[in-house]
């Protein structure tokens with residue numbers, strides 16, 4: 001939104017505020033027949049907010065409660081970039097600290113769903129360490145890559161090692177763990193993962209195939225043996241795998257649907273979402289779960 005458009009905003013132009021977490025609210029603004037989606041970060045004292053839209057911020061005044069947000073621009077002359085997504089991320093992470101209490105976070109999801117990319121952001125903001133279960137399996141097997149382990153020892157050997165690693169991790173605290181895409185297929189692994197909080201990154205198969213086609217299939221043995229162009233190959237194989245595993249991913253305590261985030265943020269499709277957008281949603285879904293609003297938690 002440009003400066004002129006911002007100046008035209010009136011409090012009455014704020015439509016349907018949709019709370020997306022304690023610290024952030026999405027407001028849809030109607031202007032000249034257009035609907036604009038803004039993320040509004042409300043400060044603790046409710047006295048000022050940061051309005052975020054397309055990597056720009058401006059100060060807003062919130063004149064009413066969360067349930068009836070009405071905003072007016074305080075500093076219409078000074079829209080300053082860049083957007084403080086970091087602020088939103090920090091705020092949301094602070095919210096969950098008293099509830100998560102050092103428990104590990106297990107990210108589950110298909111190959112390429114962003115467990116590593118998003119997990120690193122989450123660990124940083126939570127003050128947790130990041131850990132990749134594939135990398136731990138590789139270490140256990142003397143530094144061989146996952147692709148080599150599959151080739152030399154077979155998938156069952158890899159799965160046994162993966163279970164051992166998850167067992168060890170279940171005894172630890174303050175970790176964000178990127179699990180291998182197939183970790184969800186063994187019930188015993190869920191026993192370990194339920195010691196912490198599990199989050200499913202639910203990404204449409206088309207987006208997964210695009211990401212994987214871009215980086216190649218060499219490091220992902222389950223995708224690396226069919227003919228055809230890289231996108232089609234990845235798409236066909238990922239569709240078949242997702243068909244088998246969809247229900248297993250749904251065992252996670254919280255689900256992060258990229259399609260839902262895109263709708264919420266008014267993006268055209270999931271490819272417009274940044275890893276930070278996804279990390280924010282993941283933390284909000286964890287908070288929701290921990291507060292007992294969704295899923296279940298088994299105290300261990």
Ligand SMILES: Nc1ncnc2c1ncn2[C@@H]1O[C@H](COP(=O)(O)OP(=O)(O)O)[C@@H](O)[C@H]1O
Pocket residue numbers: 109110111112113114115116117118178211212215271273274275278
């Ligand atoms: N939100 C995103 N938008 C675009 N590309 C992404 C996003 N998240 C991850 N990627 C890319 O997709 C690929 C797979 O991501 P990664 O985090 O390694 O997934 P996983 O650990 O689930 O296999 C990487 O090349 C990464 O840069």
Ligand SMILES: O=C(O)C1=C[C@@H](OP(=O)(O)O)[C@@H](O)[C@H](O)C1
Pocket residue numbers: 109110111112115134146179180181182183219220221222
């Ligand atoms: O989906 C799977 O079965 C696998 C996913 C991979 O991890 P990423 O999801 O990190 O790529 C790795 O564990 C192995 O290649 C098997």
